[in-house]
Amino acid sequence: MQISIRLAARRRLAAAVAVAVVCSTAATAPALARPAAPLSAVPVPQLEWTPCVPDSPFECATAEVPLDYQNPGGRTIELAVVKRKATGPGPRLGSLFFNPGGPGGPGKVQMPQDYEFFPKEVRERFDIVSWDPRGIGYSTAVNCFGSSEEAAAWVASKPIGFPVGKKERATWISAYAELGRLCEQRDPQLLRHVSTAETAQDLDLLRQAVGDPQLTYLGISYGTILGATYANMFPAKVRALVLDGNIDPQAWTDHNSTGDPDLPLFLRMGTDVGAAATLDQFLTLCGSADTAHCAFSAGSPEATRAKFDKLTLRLREHPVGAWTYAATIDSVANSLYVVHPGWTDLAGTLQDLWQGRVPEPPAAEPPPIPYPYAGIEQGGAVSCSDSPEPRNPLAYHGFEEFAAARSGDLGRFWTWAAEPCSTWPAVAANRYTGPWNTPTAHPILLVNPTYDPSTPIRDAEAMARELASARLLTLKGYGHTALLNPSSCVQAYESRYIIDGTLPPVGATCAAQNTPPFAAPRPHGGVATGGGAMAGIIG
Numbered sequence: 001m002q003i004s005i006r007l008a009a010r011r012r013l014a015a016a017v018a019v020a021v022v023c024s025t026a027a028t029a030p031a032l033a034r035p036a037a038p039l040s041a042v043p044v045p046q047l048e049w050t051p052c053v054p055d056s057p058f059e060c061a062t063a064e065v066p067l068d069y070q071n072p073g074g075r076t077i078e079l080a081v082v083k084r085k086a087t088g089p090g091p092r093l094g095s096l097f098f099n100p101g102g103p104g105g106p107g108k109v110q111m112p113q114d115y116e117f118f119p120k121e122v123r124e125r126f127d128i129v130s131w132d133p134r135g136i137g138y139s140t141a142v143n144c145f146g147s148s149e150e151a152a153a154w155v156a157s158k159p160i161g162f163p164v165g166k167k168e169r170a171t172w173i174s175a176y177a178e179l180g181r182l183c184e185q186r187d188p189q190l191l192r193h194v195s196t197a198e199t200a201q202d203l204d205l206l207r208q209a210v211g212d213p214q215l216t217y218l219g220i221s222y223g224t225i226l227g228a229t230y231a232n233m234f235p236a237k238v239r240a241l242v243l244d245g246n247i248d249p250q251a252w253t254d255h256n257s258t259g260d261p262d263l264p265l266f267l268r269m270g271t272d273v274g275a276a277a278t279l280d281q282f283l284t285l286c287g288s289a290d291t292a293h294c295a296f297s298a299g300s301p302e303a304t305r306a307k308f309d310k311l312t313l314r315l316r317e318h319p320v321g322a323w324t325y326a327a328t329i330d331s332v333a334n335s336l337y338v339v340h341p342g343w344t345d346l347a348g349t350l351q352d353l354w355q356g357r358v359p360e361p362p363a364a365e366p367p368p369i370p371y372p373y374a375g376i377e378q379g380g381a382v383s384c385s386d387s388p389e390p391r392n393p394l395a396y397h398g399f400e401e402f403a404a405a406r407s408g409d410l411g412r413f414w415t416w417a418a419e420p421c422s423t424w425p426a427v428a429a430n431r432y433t434g435p436w437n438t439p440t441a442h443p444i445l446l447v448n449p450t451y452d453p454s455t456p457i458r459d460a461e462a463m464a465r466e467l468a469s470a471r472l473l474t475l476k477g478y479g480h481t482a483l484l485n486p487s488s489c490v491q492a493y494e495s496r497y498i499i500d501g502t503l504p505p506v507g508a509t510c511a512a513q514n515t516p517p518f519a520a521p522r523p524h525g526g527v528a529t530g531g532g533a534m535a536g537i538i539g
Helices: 004-019 107-117 120-123 150-155 167-187 196-209 222-233 247-251 265-267 273-287 303-318 325-336 337-352 376-386 391-408 411-425 457-466 488-500
Strands: 058-066 076-084 096-100 128-133 215-220 238-244 446-451 468-480
Touching: 004 273, 058 107, 058 337, 076 107, 076 325, 096 107, 096 196, 120 128, 120 446, 120 488, 128 196, 150 167, 167 273, 167 376, 167 391, 196 215, 196 222, 196 325, 196 376, 215 303, 215 488, 222 238, 222 247, 222 446, 222 457, 238 488, 247 265, 247 457, 265 391, 265 411, 265 468, 273 303, 273 337, 273 391, 273 446, 303 337, 325 337, 325 411, 325 446, 337 376, 337 468, 376 391, 376 411, 391 411, 446 457, 457 468, 468 488
Parallel strands: 096 128, 096 215, 215 238, 238 446, 446 468
Antiparallel strands: 058 076, 076 128
16 A cells, blocks of 8 residues: 555554564563663664765664673674754754654655654754664564565465455465564574664664763654653653654553453554544545545545445455455555545545556655665564564454454454464563653653544553653644644644753644645545555554
8 A cells, every 4th residue: 555655664654563563462571671781881883974875965874782682792783874964053952863663664764755744943953863673674684585586475475455254364374374484484583682672772872872961752653662662761861752643552562451351452552443533534524525636525425435335345246456355445544644645545546446447556756765675574573572462363353353343444454464463483582561650851742643543542642641741742633643744733842842842731732734635636646555464553
């Protein structure tokens, strides 16, 4: 469901949450309440910056860090780091570290893609720094295949989106079990050392490497769990943390956090419910527009919802090319992330399918830095080892029916997005499972849209309750994270907080994002079908 290179990255984010959520409840690694070894005993990486590509304003470097912080003198791994210097005017205030989510988002590519989304005042006063977390992208990465051909063959061996029917369920479960076996064979040690806690320790070393006495950070989606983990492991080092598109930390770490028995992560988070509510808004706003603005409009919200239901029922029996029912729902789930151009392109794709045409994907804009290998196993290695999941693959059909009853088609998608973790072979050697309320040197700013298809507003409210000192800013808007669905109001609050520590008032809201959905006519493009689970979750 990649609408563009940027949306491809965002989708890996969402799938990352989905795949990352495939963990294990049977084996539980010990909680890590503080760094396993004093980071003062670990050498601070030396960063030698050079242009990432010729004539690029983005500079790249490589950091060497321990694989296992409990054995800092053992094996080391490399982290790929990227920076864009503060543009001025005004004195430079330090570095703003950015995590683009996932897990599985390669910051070395995604930060340059997303750079213009950062508030102008912040770009002027801070170097913007990101990195590919351990296990990901250009860093020492999880790679479970011997070649790109092997990876492609594995992807082709399973259903797109999620399985439909008993035969496809068996194929799906078998394919992901085989993926786990392949990953275990290639680098079992790395699989046990890609936890969020260890990435937080990497982040603190990178903070020291750029010379900042405290951390300034913006994390979206999975990056909010990373930020919350850092805040509780290194509370004295918190200068300013913006967490945008929040995950409930109890849902991430505790499979019984909601009181529901052993639900998969995305159902614990309520992602399926939030996605269904966002889809309903998409159909309502589309139906309130004319076809020049929303190609799928049937003239009213009610008629447009009915049209969508008829389309999905028809696709169950009569796919349009490779666009099966499940592949279409996969595309819908991921296309809701970025309103512009995602919602308009999704409307065009649905209309093509309604008319029996295979949608044409739009031309992809090349990223400023080429993408590395970013297989679905990378985000899954983080989530599956870090966030507990029910371990019986045969239970997921029951979870699917439960989720479908409360959230429709998208409940099926989000249930199976977590299933790969049921057979994942590794549990993180060092997990952080709390506490989440350690007092920090400075308060934390949380941001969340009201209609977020991946990290619903209820998760942001839970994050606000869990952290010792946090203020929630609500964007009355749509899409996954305010960063990728910009609001001048949100950016103004973020700038003041990041630059001088001023929080929004208690209960502050921003009335809308800059450009509402379906605000202007736009030629539609197709949306390529995605790979389903482990393609990248939460974003």
